[in-house]
Amino acid sequence: MGYTGRIVVARSVRPLSELAAVQGVDTLEEGVFAGGWRSATLDGDARGALRELVTETGAPALSAYVLDSDLADVAALTPAGVSWRAYLHEQTAIGYGAPPIAQPLDEVVRRALAWSAEAHLTASESAIGGAFVAQNVFVEDTLDELLDALGITPAPSV
Secondary structure, three states, rough: OOOOOOEEEEOOOOHHHHHHHHHOOOOEEEEOOOHHHEEEOOOOOOOOOOHHHHHOOOOOOOEEEEEEEEEEEEEEEEOOOOOOEEEOHHHHHHOOOOOOOOOHHHHHHHHHHHHHHHOOOOHHHHHHHHHHHHOOHHHHHHHHHHHHHHOOOOOOOO
8 A cells, every 4th residue: 555645845944844835634654855955755645735735835836745655646836826737647547537637738737847947947848758658666756756856855864
């Protein structure tokens, strides 16, 4: 059985578990990325966390609801209102009964590039598109590929 819950990603000087956006939900794991980006893997869901993270940090944020490590419903938002939504492992999501995403893939990629630009990240259009159609054993691996494609890269080793 895989992980089910929400993973949130934002730029913050404080651990995301300390922010009001995820209060009330236990944090299983936190990650640190280059450029002040952080992630929090939550023990369950924190609906509304995306908008709250953007408001609280004043920076773009991303939220992924993961179901049994099989699929992820990913949404991203910036303070200026740039948003996008996509499924990772989309055919699995549709197999579970999720409604299709209304926007075509090229539009989602375009919005993801705009999100990344507003976040002052260097994104790869082809890598973003590749992550959206990737099919790893665990969707968390696909999410890692997407974060890297968006320009959210691992913190340098010290």
